[in-house]
Amino acid sequence: xxxxxxxxxxxxxxxxxxxxxxxxxxxxxxxxxxxxxxxxxxxxxxxxxxxxxxxxxxxxxxxxxxxxxxxxxxxxxxxxxxxxxxxxxxxxxxxxxxxxxxxxxxxxxxxxxxxxxxxxxxxxxxxxxxxxxxxxxxxxxxxxxxxxxxxxxxxxxxxxxxxxxxxxxxxxxxxxxxxxxxxxxxxxxxxxxxxxxxxxxxxxxxxxxxxxxxxxxxxxxxxxxxxxxxxxxxxxxxxxxxxxxxxxxxxxxxxxxxxxxxxxxxxxxxxxxxxxxxxxxxxxxxxxxxxxxxxxxxxxxxxxxxxxxxxxxxxxxxxxxxxxxxxxxxxxxxxxxxxxxxxxxxxxxxxxxxxxxxxxxxxxxxxxxxxxxxxxxxxxxxxxxxxxxxxxxxxxxxxxxxxxxxxxxxxxxxxxxxxxxxxxxxxxxxxxxxxxxxxxxxxxxxxxxxxxxxxxxxxxxxxxxxx
Numbered sequence: 001x002x003x004x005x006x007x008x009x010x011x012x013x014x015x016x017x018x019x020x021x022x023x024x025x026x027x028x029x030x031x032x033x034x035x036x037x038x039x040x041x042x043x044x045x046x047x048x049x050x051x052x053x054x055x056x057x058x059x060x061x062x063x064x065x066x067x068x069x070x071x072x073x074x075x076x077x078x079x080x081x082x083x084x085x086x087x088x089x090x091x092x093x094x095x096x097x098x099x100x101x102x103x104x105x106x107x108x109x110x111x112x113x114x115x116x117x118x119x120x121x122x123x124x125x126x127x128x129x130x131x132x133x134x135x136x137x138x139x140x141x142x143x144x145x146x147x148x149x150x151x152x153x154x155x156x157x158x159x160x161x162x163x164x165x166x167x168x169x170x171x172x173x174x175x176x177x178x179x180x181x182x183x184x185x186x187x188x189x190x191x192x193x194x195x196x197x198x199x200x201x202x203x204x205x206x207x208x209x210x211x212x213x214x215x216x217x218x219x220x221x222x223x224x225x226x227x228x229x230x231x232x233x234x235x236x237x238x239x240x241x242x243x244x245x246x247x248x249x250x251x252x253x254x255x256x257x258x259x260x261x262x263x264x265x266x267x268x269x270x271x272x273x274x275x276x277x278x279x280x281x282x283x284x285x286x287x288x289x290x291x292x293x294x295x296x297x298x299x300x301x302x303x304x305x306x307x308x309x310x311x312x313x314x315x316x317x318x319x320x321x322x323x324x325x326x327x328x329x330x331x332x333x334x335x336x337x338x339x340x341x342x343x344x345x346x347x348x349x350x351x352x353x354x355x356x357x358x359x360x361x362x363x364x365x366x367x368x369x370x371x372x373x374x375x376x377x378x379x380x381x382x383x384x385x386x387x388x389x390x391x392x393x394x395x396x397x398x399x400x401x402x403x404x405x406x407x408x409x410x411x412x413x414x415x416x417x418x419x420x421x422x423x424x425x426x427x428x429x430x431x432x433x434x435x436x437x438x439x440x441x442x443x444x445x446x447x448x449x450x451x452x453x454x455x456x457x458x459x460x461x462x463x464x465x466x467x
Contacts, residue, residue, distance in 0.1 A: 109183050110195030112148045114202045117141065117161050120150035124163070135174060135277060136165035140209065148195065159194055160210070164203035174277030175203045181276040185249055189241030191264055191274040210272065212265035215323075219260060220332060225366035230269050231327045232375060232408040237271030238263050239404055242320060243397035245279075246313040252282030254290065254311055258319035259300045259333075260326060282313060299333030299344070304391055314391035320400065321386025325349055328379055330364030346387055353384035360414075369415030375407040376414070 120141035121128045128139040139161045142151050164175055182193035197204040212218070215234055218226045226234075238258075245253040256278040264274050283290050289310040294301070302318035305311055322333050325345055331338070333345045342348045352359045359380045363371065382403050388394050395403075 109179070109193060110148050110206070112143075112195050112197040112204070112206060114197055114199045114204070116143070116148050116150055117197055117204055117206065120159070121161050122153065130160060135178075135275075136163040138162045141206075143194075143206070157194075158209040160207045162205045162207065172203060175205070177279055178205055178276050181253060181279050185245070185253070187241065187244045188270070189237050189244065189272055191272040207274070210264035210274075211267050212269060214261050215263040215265060215271070215327075216260035218265070219326060219330060225330070225364065226327075228367055228371035228375070229408045232379070232404065233269055234263065234265065234271045235324055235327055235379070236401065236404040236408060238273065238323070239320065239397055239400045241271065241273040242316055243401050245273075246282070246316065246397050252284070252313065254280045254282045254313055255316050255319075256280055256311065257296050257300075258316055258323060259297050260323055263323070280311060299346075302391065303389065312391060313397070314394045317386050317394045317397060317400070318391070320397070321383050321394075322346060324379060324383045324386065328364065328376070328383065329362050330366055350384070350387065353380045353387075369413065371414055372407070372410035373412050373414050375410040375412075378403060378407060 118124060120143050121139040122141075124137070124139055128141065130138045130140050132138065141159050141161045142153050142156050143149065143159055144151055145157050164171070179193070179196055182190060183196075186192070191210065192208040194206040194208060196206065215238075242255060242258065245255055255273065255276070257275060258273070262273060262275045264272050266272065278295050280290055280292060289312045291309055292311050294306055294309050296305075296319075300319045300322050302315040305315045305318075322345070326333060329345065329349060331345050334343060335345070336343055338348075349362050352362045356377060359377070363376060382395075382400065385393070385395050386400065
């Protein structure tokens with residue numbers, strides 16, 4: 001879920017209700033802020049909440065990330081939950097003895113009061129809403145550059161304030177994971193956690209504001225296509241973030257939910273990973289994997305992880321391959337609106353990735369030839385390696401970074417290539433032949449229908465004469 005300025009509003013706004021007799025101003029604000037009482041920081045889950053299906057066929061768990069109505073079922077959370085382990089967030093919170101004992105945070109994080117963040121976001125009003133997810137709502141706010149006090153909108157430091165929805169999928173445990181990982185893992189390609197608030201029922205996180213929103217928005221919701229060089233720049237930045245988690249952090253971390261909506265972009269299109277609620281410490285010592293419940297997002301999760309629950313860094317590498325494929329093709333990992341055989345992006349594209357000639361056919365047509373031929377070939381080969389069915393055959397993320405480094409700067413544009421122009425001509429010719437064939441078939445069909453109607457008329461007239 002992005003913490004950026006997303007012009008395509010994620011959440012439909014409702015008009016404020018009138019203040020009832022005997023009510024106070026605080027109660028009126030509670031009814032307008034993200035449709036719910038501010039005391040519980042809102043259940044920002046609208047009627048467009050998506051139902052997440054378990055790949056194992058067990059209990060389905062709801063997950064919400066506000067999107068346009070027509071796209072509400074595009075992404076589905078993969079959550080295997082047994083009935084004996086399923087608990088509400090409220091129960092989890094009430095059963096936690098002392099949150100302060102669990103909270104281990106870096107000293108540089110700022111500790112906010114709830115009233116400070118309430119004022120910084122203008123009372124969590126809908127106009128400040130950036131988006132929502134399984135954790136809760138994300139609001140835009142303004143605070144002091146080096147402090148915690150709220151300031152006038154447009155001044156000071158712009159931040160994204162994420163609130164815990166006590167009735168949502170993710171709860172206190174995921175909140176702690178966010179603070180633990182992001183609070184202790186500073187890196188240019190991980191979104192910066194500014195601070196947190198833990199006060200009564202309130203759990204809030206304060207992040208740096210990412211003005212260009214998520215990669216998902218740029219790939220799938222905006223009318224203008226993301227340029228090739230920027231796509232490769234974003235891929236490189238995201239790869240550096242994963243490589244840091246896997247190979248450079250003091251303790252290895254498996255991200256577990258790598259997808260386009262969790263890749264945020266700053267003003268210069270530098271990619272940063274966000275949402276560490278599902279992250280896990282990687283295996284240490286002689287252990288080869290971590291055994292967990294299967295959680296993630298349908299279409300991105302590695303097949304061996306889905307089948308066994310064995311989580312390794314190569315699970316993240318597979319997810320990176322899916323995202324890289326989305327960037328190459330301009331298609332979502334799962335899209336039921338596509339023709340049969342094209343719903344699953346990986347299965348549709350896999351046969352073309354190793355073919356130097358046919359892989360051009362799966363590239364995003366909106367690029368219109370404005371991409372590097374060598375770069376596209378290298379990226380397609382890399383995606384194929386990351387998506388290998390054998391986890392051991394997948395590259396390490398540091399190797400992925402080295403492969404991607406030169407790609408943003410390659411200048412051999414396909415639009416000026418004789419081969420690409422020939423291929424485009426062949427594609428147009430094939431399209432014209434297909435349209436002509438369809439037109440002729442339709443004419444023949446109409447012709448046959450016409451004579452059948454005429455024959456039926458003659459038959460009825462002859463039957464009437466015979467009588």
